[in-house]
Amino acid sequence: MIWLGGLIVLLTFVAIIKKYETRMVLFLSGLLMAILSGKPLEAITAFQAAMINGGLVPVICTVMGFAFVMRLTKCDSHLVHLLAGPLTKFRAILIPGAVLVTWTINIALPSAAAVGAILIPALMAAGVHPAMAASAVLAGTWGSVISPGNSHNPFVAKLANVDVMTVIATLSSTALITAVVVAIGLTITAFVRKENQGYTSEVTLSDKDEFKVNILKAVVPMVPLILLVLGSKQLHVIPEVTVPQAMIFGAILGFVVTWQNPQEITKQFFNGMGDAYGNVIGIIIAAAVFTKGMELIGLTGSLIAVMKNSQSIAKFAATFGPFVVAILSGSGDAAALAFNGAITPHAKQFGYGIIEMGSTAQMVGALGRSMSPVAGAAIVCAQLAKVSPIEMTKRNGPIMLLGAIVMMMGML
Known part of the structure; x- marks a missing residue:
């Protein structure tokens, strides 16, 4: 029965890689394993429990609601222009600066399209090869x-029975070091390939439309993050602020600063919440059924027994499992959620912390996605630069692998 479960898991990830609907594949695979174990109703119970997960649903839904409001008010564009503007004045740091600016903006807002639309033409106008310009943003x-x-941080926080900011405090230093390594690595790649200068673009930096940055509007997307950091247990400068409180305050601040129609702001906030529930929470719900099926069929117990005998097996499974699946599928979510749901709760048995193992799985999944030619962000960047996504994978691939190794060494 365990071998049958292993085959189902393998076919599950093959189906995800082939771009079948992720939620359908995870749900049906989990349900099939539950049926084979003779306990199909337990899979449905897991589905129901994940639907009303108090640690995940309010956090993820309010974050996406806030992101929709920032898009409506154009505050996200002002933030992008504020951070991207200085890069055009210092050509020597264009490539590492583009990587780190994109990385910083994505902490507050998932806006690959918005960042790419500004930075990729700017890099190309400065003489950077189009494929390298797109690679820098994707990286x-x-x-x-x-x-x-990020859906994974509250998920890991729930497993470890800590608050979200404790998880972020644990992983942030390693993540920052990895970001710098990636930025430097891609810069060296550009120099070696002679793609850091010399490209002739139809648009020059002086020809680019001027965008007047409103500092107040640019600051708004960062306010919730600032509140969460200041109210965290690590700093406690202000009373503790929850993620939903910070996001709702940020949305209200967006209205105050831009004076947009409050009805439209309200509609967009709730549209964002609905989108988050269907597309993000939906995957978490389906993954809960999948991990329950693995448990019922005995596969989880067998994997744990194997990993108990070797810390290195657990370390490499947490790192390269999500990494490889993310490269092939264009999304690190399914693999990381499956791993964290089934294996990470038992991390202490392998000699690791739950936060460390869970965070490693989700971060290397994100790194794998950032070199995948089939990732949504890669396709957007490729279109903006008018290059093939494969060209970006050629440049980002070795650097992201290095980043995954740095991540593993820093966290586990």
Whole structure:
């Protein structure tokens, strides 16, 4: 029965890689394993429990609601222009700066399209090869790993029975070091390939439309993050602020600063919440059924028994399992959620912390996605630069692998 479960898991990830609907594949695989174990109703119970998970639903839904409001009010564009503007004045730091600016913006807002639309033409106008310009932006899109609204951080926090900011405090230093390593690595790649200068673009930096940055509007997307950091247990400068409180305050502040129609702001906030529930929470719910099926069929217990005998097996499974699946599928979510749901709760048995193992799985999944030619962000960046996504994978691939190794060494 265990071998049958292993085959189902393998076919599950093959189906995800082939772009079948992720929620359908995870749900049906979990339900099939539950049926084979003779306990199908327990899979449905897991589905129901995940639907009303108090540690995940309010956090993820309010973050996406806030993001929708920032898009409506154009505050996200002002933030992007504020951070991207200085890069055009210092050509020597264009490539590492583009990686780190994209990474920083993605902590507050998942906006690969918005960042790419500004930075990619700017890099090309400065003489950077189009494929390298797109690669630099794609290489920074994993900054969301230290966002309190990233679905994995509240998930890991729930497993470890801590608050979200404790998880972020644990992983942020390693994530930042990895971001710098990625930025430097891609810069060296550009120099070696002679793609850091010399490209002739139809648009020059002086020809680009001027965008007047409103500082107040640019600051608004960062306010919730600032409140969460200041109210965290690590600093406690202000009373503790929850993620939903911070996001709702940020949405209200967006209205005050831009004076947009409050009805439209309200509609967009709730549209964002609905989108988050269907597309993000939906995957978490389906993954809960999948991990329950693995448990019922005995596969989880067998994997734990194997990993108990070797810390290195657990370390490499947490790192390269999500990494490889993310490269092939374009999304690190399914693999990381499956791993964290089934294996990470038992991390202490392998000699690791739950936060460390869970965070490693989700971060390397994000790194894998940032070199995948089939990831949504890669396709957007490729279109903006008018290059093939494969060209970006050629440049980002070795650097993201190095980043995954740095991540593993820093966390486990």
